[in-house]
Structure formats: C-alpha cells, structure tokens
Amino acid sequence: MKDKNYASFIIAKIDSKENYKILENYILNKFEYSEIIILINDHNIKNIKEYLNPSSDNVLCLNLGQNTDEDNSIRAGLEFSKGDVVFVIKDLSISNIEDYLDNLYESNKKGVDASFLTSKYYRFKDKLTINLISSFSKHKLKNVYDILFLVTRRVINAITEDSSKTTPISYIIRDIGYSYNELEYNIKNKKYYMSKQTRSVYLLLFSEASSNFTASLSLLSALIAVVTGIYALIIYLSDNKPVEGWTTTFLFLSFSFTMIFAIFSLIIRYLSVIQKELYNKPNFRVKSVFKL
Incomplete structure (x- = not known):
C-alpha cells in the first residue's frame, strides 16, 4: 500500500x-x-x-x-x-x-x-x-x-x-x-x-574567523609586551645585568605586532560588514x- x-x-x-x-x-x-x-x-x-x-x-x-x-x-x-x-x-x-x-x-x-x-x-x-x-x-x-x-x-x-x-x-x-x-x-x-x-x-564565513584570529594574536602580543615590561622592570630594580638590548628589542617587537594585528583585525571586521551587506540577499x- x-x-x-x-x-x-x-x-x-x-x-x-x-x-x-x-x-x-x-x-x-x-x-x-x-x-x-x-x-x-x-x-x-x-x-x-x-x-x-x-x-x-x-x-x-x-x-x-x-x-x-x-x-x-x-x-x-x-x-x-x-x-x-x-x-x-x-x-x-x-x-x-x-x-x-x-x-x-x-x-x-x-x-x-x-x-x-x-x-x-x-x-x-x-x-x-x-x-x-x-x-x-x-x-x-x-x-x-x-x-x-x-x-x-x-x-x-x-x-x-x-x-x-x-x-x-x-x-x-x-x-x-x-x-x-x-x-x-x-x-x-x-x-x-x-x-x-x-x-x-x-x-x-572566514571574514569573521580571520578577524577573531587576528584579534587573538593581537591580545597575545599585548600580553607578551606586558610580561616583557614587568620582566624589564624587575631586572632594572635588581642587580642583574641582562643581555644588552634584549629587553628593548623584545618590547618593540611585542608592541609592533600588537598594533599590526589590531589594525588587521579592524580592517577585516570592517570588510566583513561590507561583505554581509553585499551577500545577505x-x-x-x-x-x-x-x-x-
């Protein structure tokens, strides 16, 4: 049947x-x-x-x-x-x-x-x-x-x-x-x-994923910069002598990567908004x- x-x-x-x-x-x-x-x-x-x-x-x-x-x-x-x-x-x-x-x-x-x-x-x-x-x-x-x-x-x-x-x-x-x-x-x-x-x-869907990914990298770089700064302060207040130029170089790189990834995150987020306007139809x- x-x-x-x-x-x-x-x-x-x-x-x-x-x-x-x-x-x-x-x-x-x-x-x-x-x-x-x-x-x-x-x-x-x-x-x-x-x-x-x-x-x-x-x-x-x-x-x-x-x-x-x-x-x-x-x-x-x-x-x-x-x-x-x-x-x-x-x-x-x-x-x-x-x-x-x-x-x-x-x-x-x-x-x-x-x-x-x-x-x-x-x-x-x-x-x-x-x-x-x-x-x-x-x-x-x-x-x-x-x-x-x-x-x-x-x-x-x-x-x-x-x-x-x-x-x-x-x-x-x-x-x-x-x-x-x-x-x-x-x-x-x-x-x-x-x-x-x-x-x-x-x-x-990757625009959102890549934005979050670069934001995570930016946060990680900022965290490394803070830790490096604390380390540099401890070394400065103590009698230890670190390798010359190491702290300054590491701080510079950390802050640089923080800014780069933060800018990438904002750009990708902005592009994703435009993309959604174009494709949500x-x-x-x-x-x-x-x-x-």
Whole structure:
C-alpha cells in the first residue's frame, strides 16, 4: 500500500539514466502523491526529456542558468517544492539508495524534522577549512558532506526566512533548533571532497574567523609586551645585568605586532560588514521552469 503523504524529491545532479530510473521507480511505488524536481543548468538542458524518458507525469525542471553553486541551487529547489516531506539527493550513484531513503523517512515518521545521510570530507584542506572556521567564528561546522537528506516543511520555512543567504544549508538545518539525526555512509571506495563552489560559500564565513584570529594574536602580543615590561622592570630594580638590548628589542617587537594585528583585525571586521551587506540577499536565479 502506498504512503498517502505528498513527497517532493529534489535531485541536484543526475549522473546516469539508470540511477534516475531506480529512484523514480522507488518514488512511484512508495508514494501515492509525489513530485520530482531536477536542478539543471544551461549545459545539460538539451534533450533531457528524451534522455530520461520519465514515467512520472510530475517531473519539474528548474533551469538555473550558469549557477553552479550547489547550495543555492538546492535553495531554489526547496522554494519550488510542495508537501510536508522533501528529500534532497546530491548523489544518485550510491548503492541501495532505496534503503537509505526508507531509513530517513522512518525517522521522519517518528517525529524527526531533518534526517541526513552523511560522509566525511577526507582531504586535508577540506578539514582545515572547516576546523579553522569552527575555531574562530560562531559557525561551528561539522566535517560532513550531506549525500542526501530529508526535511519537513517547517524546516524549509526556517531556511527561507533565514536572513543570511550565504550560510550553508547544512549548518542552518542543524542550528535552527529542530530535531535531526544523521546516518553515516561508510563505503571506503567512495570519498567526497569539498567543491570549489562549496569552499567559496564557507570562505564567506572566514571574514569573521580571520578577524577573531587576528584579534587573538593581537591580545597575545599585548600580553607578551606586558610580561616583557614587568620582566624589564624587575631586572632594572635588581642587580642583574641582562643581555644588552634584549629587553628593548623584545618590547618593540611585542608592541609592533600588537598594533599590526589590531589594525588587521579592524580592517577585516570592517570588510566583513561590507561583505554581509553585499551577500545577505538571494543569489540564485531560476532562468526557466518547465515540466517533462
């Protein structure tokens, strides 16, 4: 017996017709009411209907033009989605995808608002990007790539209402306060890497991280200068003779670094304010919408 819930499925990328058919058959057999949203761009729009030959009569294509930013493409898909349950699929090629979708949906029926199938980032520079931002900004990112996930309508509403259009969706969903869970995808021969587009989204958060980092260095330099000054005073009042010029040189360097890092911190903070004004707006554009 088919499920009565209306479910939307957003496909970020179709790697092969065969994998699409596996997913489509699952959807048609699982849900009585469903919709498939395919995110495409100008490069893969040609002959897509003939290529996929969909069995479902409710397949919607969003042509996002030259926009290759996965995160904001998914935002567009979420805004066009219907129903209380929405699946987002970034990778169609994983084996036994039907079982993973079932697991996410079972979690939803138990009252969980968001469920993720995740894998870790394995490259050093990917881990470094996440750790650096998490250490020096308010955004505590997790070292995970969301292969596919399920969200409810109220989660989508929270994403839509979020004032920052550059904060990663995966962070927003985990941070808004609704219940969520994660399933880990442990296939050793399949590893995920952070794309240039995703890295650029994360680096928009780096302005805050770098500002806090330079402020920390400035504070450390100031502390060293104070300690050096105390040390110099103690040496001056005692009969000891330090190495000539050492105290003066160290004090000069400490105060110099304090001022340099303080100036850097102010400049970066000022630039981050401008950056937020520029980027706190929707930066995806749906060029055309058509049904297959």
